[in-house]
Amino acid sequence: MEFHLAIAEATHNSMLVDLFKQSWQWRVDNPMWNQLHTHLKDTRYRSEWLIDHKLILAALVKKDSKAAKAAMWQHLENVKNRLLELSDTDDLNFDGYLFSSWPLVVVENE
Secondary structure (H helix, E strand, C coil), X not given: CHHHHHHHHHCCCHHHHHHHHHHHHHHHHCHHHHHHHHHHHCHHHHHHHXXXXXXXXXXXXXXXXXXXXXXXXXXXXXXXXXXXXXCCCCCCCCCHHHHCCCCCCCCCXX
């Protein structure tokens, strides 16, 4: 959580920070997320996401907004795909909406 919160705080936008904290709390309180996190004791998954975090941080340090956006989107896709693999899709409480995807669209400034 600390990495994500640090990014939100770096914006100096209190609304964004509050939104992040509330969203994170909803996640913490969600039974499906709690069930998924029982599978994340395997540090291999966390190592994959740490690589994502390093790419995000590198883009932010360079102030490369396109690379940061792409790295953040890829991180979300990586997490989503891994959590979908670990999900019990037959469970009545499974929320497939969480695993919907929208492709990244990069718009070039003219």
